Amino acid sequence: MFRLLPLVLLVACASEGLPPTPPPVDGAAIFELGQMLFFERELSGNRNVACATCHVPFLSTTEPLALSIGQGGEGTGPTRARGEGSILPRHTSDLFHRGAARSLLWDGRVEMLDDGTIRAPVPLPPGITTALQAQALLPLLDRAEMRGHAGDVAVDGRANELAAIADERPEAVWDAIVARLLALEGYQFRFQIAFPDQEITIVHVAQALDFFERSLWDPQRSRFDREGPDSFSEAEREGHDLFFGDAGCFRCHDAPLFTDELFHNLAVPQIGPGKRDGLDEGRALVTGDPADRFRFRTPSLRNVHLTAPYMHDGAFATLGGAIRHHLDPATSLREYDPEQLPSSLRAMRRDDVNGELLETLDDPRPFRALNDAEVDALVAFLHTLADEPELIKEPDHAVPVEVPSGLPVDHWPGGPHPSR
């Protein structure tokens, strides 16, 4: 009934540069539980949004919207519509190769410190051991993303008891979510099999989601990993040599993860509702340091040609556009074409802060000027970072036929599961 990723995949993929994926313990049971939870709308206050609503497996684990849509929005993927006040401040990240990440989210507000402790915006329950586990607990608390607002009524007419809990009590929200899940028989036995003889808490929910995400989206290998530059076409080869040479991309996007996991200000146009006073100051929101204003975490470039639009706020619609911005950020910012944004966002551009954006610029310019053919070559090279196509474009095995709550399973383009 439930399609499982053959676990042999996890074991068979010998690591070539990427950190190894830990072997599963009772992998199948934890994977299946994580899969249910990832698609489970019961995790959201109003029972209307799952992780998969925004991280759509058939859309390369992200969504084609510049800025994501939270409570008040409807639908999944490109058919998702904006309701009043539902536009979130940031673009939805993809989830490829995040198991080894030491920091997560565009501002790195989830971060593993050198001593192995994890820093997050809220106190974490004991037992959280990875950045991915810690991250999974945050959308559950976020009112705009999943929890909903006080007084909300869930889609089935029941009161939203998660939204009624005070923001200062994250552990109470998590407990209430576990209570919801354990009220359903389908979860009682799945938790029991995955975590025998343990008292189930939100930590187990986080562990299962982490396991599902890293099992499915970490171990794949791209042509770059499997065959290397010897297999490349002329353009791919030229792009590769530029990337690791004159174009200087490797300074921030070095292999194997194609991110330095650090924060840089590229003076990307400010678009959307912002996080504070109508602006998104990125890393400075975490550190409080004005030098970190508008710095964002370097995104990984694995599978990047599948995850348009680009940057923390989806400002650039194409891969070429995102790369060209690096070549001369000041000019790109000044000449930015808002036509590449959905019409609803065009008026939400803050070009009045362009001067401030350039004050703390971390210059990403190549070591020498690049021509159009060289930008095309970089794009060609980035295509070699795509993982196995069947796992990226038609990840049928990622999507469960149904979830224990019986609520709809998000499946773009909103139709039924293809196996039905």
Ligand code: HEC
């Ligand atoms: C309403 C849409 C939405 C929902 C629901 C949602 N996410 Fe996200 N997710 C986002 C957005 C937007 C970001 C980027 C936010 C930021 O950086 O501040 C993100 C970021 C992430 C990241 C960080 C990736 C990175 O590279 O930093 C992970 C992991 C993730 N989400 C997993 C989940 C899981 C697991 C769930 C369910 C518990 C979930 N998300 C629910 C929209 C959503």
Ligand code: HEC
């Ligand atoms: C100084 C560090 C730095 C250098 C050098 C750099 N980048 Fe980036 N890159 C970033 C950061 C940071 C972002 C995200 C900026 C934001 O969202 O505000 C980014 C974003 C991107 C994106 C968008 C990815 C996505 O998922 O949104 C692409 C594509 C990209 N870079 C490619 C390149 C290429 C190709 C080069 C070489 C020509 C390069 N970068 C050089 C730091 C750098």
